Amino acid sequence: MPETIPADSVGLVTPITLHIDSPLLLDCGRSLPSYNLIYETYGELNSDASNAVLICHALSGDHHAAGYHSMEDKKPGWWDSAIGPDKAIDTNHLFVVSMNNLGGCKGSTGPTSINPETGKRYGPDFPIVTVPDWVNSQAVLADELNIQQWAAVVGGSLGAMQAMQWAISLPDRIKHALIIASAPKLSAQNIAFNEVARTAIKSDPNFHEGYYSEHDTLPRQGLGLARMLGHITYLSDEAMGAKFGRELRNETLNYDYGVEFQIESYLRYQSINFVERFDANTYLLMTKALDYFDPAKEFNDDLAATVASIEAKSLVISFTSDWRFSPERSQEIVDALLSAGKEVTYAEIEANQGHDAFLMPIPRYIEIMTIYMKQVIADSELS
Secondary structure (H helix, E strand, O other), X not given: OOOOOOOOOOOEOOOEEEEEOOOEEOOOOOEEOOEEEEXXXXXXXXXXXXXXXXXXXXXXXXXXXXXXXXXXXXXXXXOOOOEEOOOOEEOOOOEEEEEXXXXXXXXXXXXXXXXXXXXXXXXXXXXXXXHHHHHHHHHHHHXXXXXXXXXXXXXXXXXXXXXXXXXXXXHXXXXXXXXXOOOOOOOHHHHHHHHHHHHHHHHOOOOXXXXXXXXXXXXXXXXXXXXXXHHHHHOOHHHHHHHOOOOEOOOOOOOXXXXXXXXXXXXXXXXXXXXXXXOHHHHHHHHHHHHHOOHHHHHOOOHHHHHHHOOOEEEEEEXXXXXXXXXXXXXXXXXXXXXXXXXXXXXXXXXXXXXXXXXXXXXXXXXXXXHHHHHHHHHHHHO
């Protein structure tokens, strides 16, 4: 917990819940008659609402991107290293909005919410949502905040897919897109990883076909395995080796099947911690949204034609050791934008942390984002 709030922190923040009574039609053909969106804001919206930045979260993220909810918090929001006064996303100049996506389990309507038709939790009956659905719901939030155009939409991984979709679907409502550690669609290998994770969850005897809350239980083993698998893919071999190597928990081998290596202990800890704070049905839903993201499908798989509608300037960032979303996948996006005559800046960051590098305060990464965001600030002040 912080003894005092750091000077470069946004400080103590309180989430806001917005209730929407108008229906939201989803890509799957179903609709939500009403729903809640929970979000946080940092900084002040200027008089013409031209300095607003939307932060989009990745698979297991949420609306709490920066600052602290209380002085008892053990750590700040998940992207506190990048958001705050005089940080890369500078809240001295920008009004930052971070929302928990629909289908989430941290306050926006999702599988853990009460289904008004049954009076019980939605569970597996919550409709599948897609990245375009999230963009549409984020646009509803923007309307409620009287934000007609985002100065920037920023995200990493699945969050970057949302930034890209914003630029494609609502080109006049976004001036800059920051697309970090992402891809124009998942590879077959990535879809395979997601399917193994979903199978682990659904095979848990406590899963009960997704109605585990009605049985007063949780599919802890399955969700924990899914998290362990995911965590392995988010790190690089070099990062794992540097952090853990083949270090043993004790000095000698036990010659049994217990936890002996530090990496085993670390993965067990990650899985146990995760299952107590994240919902299994939400995990299934988020991985499906990842699998389904493929904006070029409607354009005969022509990515250049897909991005032809984009009016925003873009910053695309990749990381050398990210094998889940390799630099080559970011370069596909850059090449498509250039082919379509769009303005794009690209940076490949030397980093050994793997896919999780996008969450870390790597000096070169933060420097590039800071420089780019200064241009975002300048453009917002010219509006």
